[in-house]
Amino acid sequence: MTTSALEExxxxxxxxxxxxxxxxxxxxxxxxxxxxxxxxxxxxxFVVGLNNASLNGGIQKLIHILILAIPVIGLASSVxxxxxxxxxxxxxxxxKVVRDRVEEEAHRxxxxxxxxxxxxxxxxxxxxxxxxxxxxxxxxxWARVLYEVVG
Numbered sequence: 001m002t003t004s005a006l007e008e009x010x011x012x013x014x015x016x017x018x019x020x021x022x023x024x025x026x027x028x029x030x031x032x033x034x035x036x037x038x039x040x041x042x043x044x045x046f047v048v049g050l051n052n053a054s055l056n057g058g059i060q061k062l063i064h065i066l067i068l069a070i071p072v073i074g075l076a077s078s079v080x081x082x083x084x085x086x087x088x089x090x091x092x093x094x095x096k097v098v099r100d101r102v103e104e105e106a107h108r109x110x111x112x113x114x115x116x117x118x119x120x121x122x123x124x125x126x127x128x129x130x131x132x133x134x135x136x137x138x139x140x141x142w143a144r145v146l147y148e149v150v151g
Contacts, residue, residue, distance in 0.1 A: 006109060007106075007109070007110055010102060010105060010106040010109070010110070010112075011106075013102050014099065014102055014103065014106065017095055017098060017099040017102065018099070018116075020095050021092060021095050021096065021099065024088050024091050024092045024095070025092065027084075027088050028085055028088045028089070028092075028131050029131070031081050031084050031085055031088070031131075032081065032085065032130065032131045032134060032135070034081070035077065035078065035081040035134070035135055035138065036134070038077060039074060039077075039078070039138055042070050042073060042074045042077075043074075045066070045070055046067065046070045046071065046074075046145070049063050049066050049067045049070065050067065053067060067149055068146075068149055068150070071142050071143075071145040071146035071149055072146060074138065074141075074142035074145070075139055075142035075143055075146055078135050078136070078138035078139035078142055079135075079139050081135045082135035082136050082139060085131050085132065085135055086132070089128065089131075089132065093119055096116065096118075096119045097119065099116050100116060100118060100119070103115070103116055
């Protein structure tokens with residue numbers, strides 16, 4: 001392979017890898033944003049339900065069903081988002097290992113600057129705490145709420 005063909009090949013591979021990483025991080029961001037927004041609505045609905053639990057009439061049974069259903073929905077959505085975020089981070093890890101290898105090859109061959117954040121670096125690890133920790137935290141809170149509701 002000629003020098004220019006090798007450089008073009010490395011550049012295309014880096015572009016594709018960076019594009020895939022961007023997609024995975026956007027998916028993580030969307031999942032966590034959705035979880036935060038949906039949980040705010042669920043917590044609000046739960047509190048309103050608790051405040052109206054003593055109402056008389058036909059709606060009381062529905063309110064009691066909702067008081068049970070809302071924590072179940074909150075727990076299930078939190079667990080599912082936690083699993084989805086974890087899966088996305090696995091994909092990111094695989095792509096970053098490949099990208100680090102390609103960047104190293106491009107650096108050796110053409111003195112390309114290494115731009116990627118290494119997977120074991122402090123900024124990468126700490127920067128991923130919110131999407132990794134918030135979904136399980138919500139799951140624990142909803143599990144506790146469900147425990148209190150069921151009694």
